[in-house]
Amino acid sequence: MARVTVKFFAQVRELAGVEEVPLSIEDNATLDSIRQVLSEQNESFKNALAGTIVMARNQTIVKADTKVADGDEIAFFPPVTGG
């Protein structure tokens, strides 16, 4: 099992209703499978993760099929709008 922290930002954070959530998931899980697992946990997460989501692993933007490891910091957020 891999224990990870999942962080949310902006609209995703508001819809999720929390800033972050701890999660235990099978080894070799991908970010996309984390998204799936959370979406099935409750309606808030489902709504929060329904749209276009950017994913980061340990503070670097990565693809949805990236695998996670124990201790990872995962983040889900909407397309950025700085500048």
Place this chain on the structure above:
Amino acid sequence: MARVTVKFFAQVRELAGVEEVPLSIEDNATLDSIRQVLSEQNESFKNALAGTIVMARNQTIVKADTKVADGDEIAFFPPVTGG
């Protein structure tokens, strides 16, 4: 007859040996004909006006076939190099 003042700048001024020269020329003369007349006046003017010359009439860049009028301020100078 049109009486005009011809000004020189930069390399053209240095080669001409003067900053400006008064000139009386036939009505309907062009800037190019002024260049010709001056080039025949002496070797300094000839050298000064031999290369690529930008021409201005009353402080506006114009083409060589532009006609001059009495009282005009004419200028001959090399391509600009500001900035």
Place this chain on the structure above:
Amino acid sequence: MVVATIQFEPLNIGQLQAQLFEQTKGAGACVCFTGSVRDYNKHGAIEGIELEHYPGMTEKALLALAASTQKKFNCDGVAIVHRVGKVLNHEPIVWVGTASAHREAAFNAAMYAMDALKQSVPLWKREWSGQHATWVDSKAADVKAFERWQTSVEDE
């Protein structure tokens, strides 16, 4: 010289400009971009914005962007400073400064940094109007602006 900073305090863009110029003395060409809060959006008047960031990652992403911009355009210096938190109407949100031996590289570097920032740095804007704060959607034009740089890299 590569600098990237986020700050809650207002930006002093005159000072940033003077500092960059001093720190890249004699480079030849220096370009600065300042983006500021407009007092309207497509729906009407707004009363300022609020910028959310991802503490830790935003700083890293901004520094990585400044460093890659410096390398990509072979600049003497690249500096990026971004506001976070509440930003009032007309205040600067972001300042990008570049220095290079030639103006084309300095202009391209500043344009690239802005286009890439709007795609890759975790910052999210919401606009205040009355009691409501509305999240700003990402723009298709910004995606397109960034894509031209990827094409130009492939052309090389």
Place this chain on the structure above:
Amino acid sequence: MVVATIQFEPLNIGQLQAQLFEQTKGAGACVCFTGSVRDYNKHGAIEGIELEHYPGMTEKALLALAASTQKKFNCDGVAIVHRVGKVLNHEPIVWVGTASAHREAAFNAAMYAMDALKQSVPLWKREWSGQHATWVDSKAADVKAFERWQTSVEDE
């Protein structure tokens, strides 16, 4: 807002940046370009430059350029300030500032103003090295840089 100035005194580019920003408050995008004296040319070290101008015409041409740039790119503001006379190594020679609702217009306006200035404003540079002052030749690259704007106008 359209401003064009020539001056013998050093440019305070931080102040110019702050002024432009203040005078075009809330425009959204502001771009500044500073060109400065490099301490070398292709032949080696130099000891500063000297800029000759055409009193009367230089001021008029600079103002016409600022006004046409403002119109061409629909800017809120365009300011151009150019040194004349002796300019030491590393000092700014020219400062161009533009303000617009969108960054693309502000960047394009600043690039255009620089490219056009190098073709149309009566200013001539010579570089000092030892006891010699050598007139700088106009560059083919600068002619080409300006020509791209003429093509883009024809495309419209």
